[in-house]
Amino acid sequence: MNAVLAIAVKDIRLLLRDRMGFFFSFFFPLLIAVFFGVVFRGGGGGGAGSGIPVAVVDLDNTAESAAFAGRLGAASELEVTAGLTREGAEEAVRIGRLRGAVVLLPGFGEARRRPFWGEPMRIELLVDPSRAALASMLEGVVTRHAFEGLSEMFADPAKMRGQVRESMDLMRRDGSLPRTMRPAFELFFNALDSMLETVEANGDADAATAGAARAGGWQPVRVSTRAVTARPSGLPTNSFALTFPQGVIWGMMGCALGFAVTMVMERTRGTLVRLRVAPLSRAHVLAGKAVGCFVVTTSVAVLLMVIARVAFGVQPTSVPVLAAAIACSSACFVGIMMLLAAVSRTEAAGNGLGWGVLLLLAMIGGGMVPLEFMPGFIKTLSVVSPIRWSLLALEGGVFRGFSFGQMAAPCAVLLGIGGAAFALGARLFRVD
Amino acid sequence: MLRLSNLRKRFGQVVALDDLSLHIPRGCIFGLLGPNGAGKTTTISIAVGLLAPDSGAVDLDGLGTPARAQVRARVGVAPQAVALYDDLTARENLDFFARLYEMPRAARRERADALLARVGLSDRADDRVKGYSGGMKRRLNLAAALLHDPPLVLLDEPTAGVDPQSRNAILDMARSLRDEGRTVMYTTHYMEEAQRLCDRVAIIDRGRVLAEGTVEQLVGTLGGSSVVTIQTDEGDTRIETADPVGELGRRLAAPGVRGVRVERPDLEAVFLHLTGRSLRD
Known part of the structure; x- marks a missing residue:
């Protein structure tokens, strides 16, 4: 076991010292994830750059409530979806399609017409x-x-005077207002109307605003918040949630290829002779390589997802599910690494063949362009690509909200492909 | 120490070893001399269990085949290709190879320091190998073979492509290994190197042992006569003789001798005698 770890540690050290290899295993995937995340920002996935996506639900259905809904619709801070029922808006928030909903409750219009007493809006x-x-x-x-x-x-003093008169009429008809308060309000509205008349005549609107602001304890609007717990939506919460899983795939591809080439180098440069002369079995040597590759691919994936979380606000729907996805994907890429190393006679062949095969798999597996944009036959063909399954598993943990049950299929495929590739590669790998 | 019996090995249509048998006695430097492609590296690979022979047997020190890990642990190999990691330092390389032999950390450190000093690389121990000259890499390659203190050391063309200083250092080290009681199997196609260094030599070609013995035995029996050239005013006279000293004594007494040259037979002559070809063909 010590020898297996020694081989793994040595390979990790060598990879970290190979600047080009490290670039393609970590920085290149990070650049891809960030670049495309920025490019796609604002387009789909919740529109991180175009206002808060909310629904405005008008339960009051008055001219005042409609006017306020229209005001919110024009607000630059919001991206309003109108016309939903309250239940529809709640569901949209729950599945994550919208970030929130603004519900104008019944009585909104009436409260808007009598802003100085009674229930606020x-x-x-x-x-x-x-x-x-x-x-x-x-x-x-x-x-x-x-x-x-x-x-x-x-x-607008004229508009305000109309509002005052309407309020006075409402007050006179309002039986709920205590009888003792009526003279006071009558006096207040008459005085206010006189002041507004003067202001209107002199064109001094500021005096009116200042006068109204002096009304103590005035609360014309009351905003309450109700919790609606979102459940995973199957849609990315932001564009980086879409691009970082792809970045992880590219990182894993870079790691697998880097390790495949180091295995070929062991053979071409003679160090494999030393490993074989040492009291190790062939299985020890291959296990050392596999452990090193697994540790590095997993570490790169974890590091990229931590960056996604901390710097780009990507909140995985389930960390344990994401961890399973990363582990299964890493195992799959270890198998691919072994097969690539076995069939490559030289380092150049390993690099050329490796990138050729992996790019093809990425192309048909949605690693370059999302499968949704691909023609039907590519979608069908994609089932043979481990990239597709790896991407599905990673997205399952990042935004698709997969349960462990839903993860079983992609993980089983990944482990199956990885296991078969590893077995074949281990069988074909020449140690002499 | 090492007995190779009736080894046969083919690679496709190419016969690499053809009924090759050798016995390497304990505590000597045994030279395996032959041209490129003669089967030297294949012999070494089978001797350490890297390759399985098609037929024949290998026995190391009465312990059996080196295909077994415990037996193989008694062998140190400096492969023909410099088998080191360029992006690790000399010390890291040695530490890694020592870990493969399950050596404890302190022992690894101590052994690496001692070997780095022995091959003259202490001052470059923490430099990455990729900055080393060819000779320095060869010396480190040799050091890596000695980490686990093996009683049998196989050196496969250890001086290929090195500067004279490193070559001398490697030859001196091979001698000191023998003086410590180790057995050294040394492959080379440099006849003068084998002649200078080896206690016993086997000459192989096309996978077969053509001759085996001490250098003196081989040269004496298969190298042919010495050639004494007498230079006089009338010209040069070449005399083939088995007794060059006696011949010189007789000829130097004659008048008009301006100079003499004595060419003693060597392993090149032995190889030429055995194969009709030069060792470097």
């Missing part, structure tokens, strides 16, 4: 509780727009 936000920052931001945006609407009203 009530707005409910539906947000995934894991997105606390988003909830705060959405609440701020909605509150600001509500106040801006009122502020516009105050800024």
Whole structure:
């Protein structure tokens, strides 16, 4: 076992010292993931760069609520989907298609017409509780727009006078208002109307706004938040969730190829003779190579996903499932590495053959262009590509929300391909 | 120490070894001399268990075949190709190879330091091998064969392509290994090297042993006569003789001798005698 580890550690050390190999095993995949993540940012996958995707649901169905919904629809901070029912919006949040929903509750219009007493305008936000920052931001945006609407009203004395008169009529008809309060409100509305008349005559809107702002304890809008726990949607939460699994695939390909070439080098440069002369079996030598390759491919994958999480906000739907995907993919690439090393007679042949085979597998497996954009026969053909299964497994852990049961198929295929390739490669690998 | 009996090995249509038998006695430097393609490396590969013979047997020190790991652990090999990792330092190379023999860390360190000093690479121990000259790599290649203190050391063309200084160092090291009681099997196609170094020599060609014995025995029985050339005013006279000293004594007494040249037979002559070809053909 010590010898197996010694071979693995030596190979890892050699890989880290090979700048070109390290570049293609780590930095190149990272560049691919980041580059395409930036390119695709804003297009699909939740639109990371184009406002918060939310639904606005109008349960009040008044002119005031419709006007406010329209105001939110025009807001640059939001990307509004309208026309959903409350249940539809809730489901959209739950499956992750939308980040949240703004529900204008019944009574919104009436509260908007009598902003100085009674219940305030009530707005409910539906947000995934894991997105606390988003909830705060959405609440701020909605509150600001509500106040801006009122502020516009105050800024137009004529409009405000109409509102005051309408409020006075409503107050006179409102039986719920305590009788003792009525003279006070009557006095207030008359005084306010007189002031607005003066302001309107003099064209001084600021005085009116200042006067209204002096009304203490005034709360024209109340925003409450209700938690809607999102479940995995099967859609990437941002563009990097789509590109980092592909980056991981490229990293694994680079590692497998690097190790295949080092195995060929062991033979062509004679160091394999030393390994074989040492009291090791052939199995020890191959196991050492396999362990080294597995450790490096897994480490590269983990490192890339940590970068994706920390720097690009990619939140895996399940870390254990993602770990299983990485382990199975690494095992598969170890097998591919062994087969490539066995059939390559020289380092140049190993590099050429390796990239040729892996690029072909990546091409038909969705490693270059997503399979969704491929013609039907390529999609059919892709079942033979381990890249397809590896990508599916990784996406299953990153955004598809796979359970372990759903991971069984891709993992079984990966382990099957890896095992067969390893067995064949180990059989064909010449040690003399 | 090492007995190879009736070894046969074919690679396709090519017969690499054809009923080759050798016995390498303990504590000597045994030279395996032959042209390129004679079967020297194939013999070494079979001797350490890297290759299985088509037929025949190998026995190391009465322990059996080196195909068994425990038997193989008693052999150190410096392969013909420099078998080192260029991107590791000399010390890292030695440490790695020592780990393959399950040596504890302290022993590895101590042994590596001693061997680096022995091959004159202590001051470059922490430099990557890719910066070494050919001779330095050859010396390190030899050091790597000695890490686990093997009683039998196989050196396959250890001086191929090295500078004279490194060549002398390698030859000196081979002698010191013998002086320590180890057995050294040394393949080369440099006849003068074998003549200088080896206690016993086997000359092989096309996979067969043509002759085996001490250098003196081989030269004496198969090298032919010495040639004494007497230079006089009338010209040069070449005399083939088995007694060059006596011949010189008689000829030098004659008048008009301006100079003499004595050519003693060597292993090249032995090979020429045995095959009709030069060793370097």
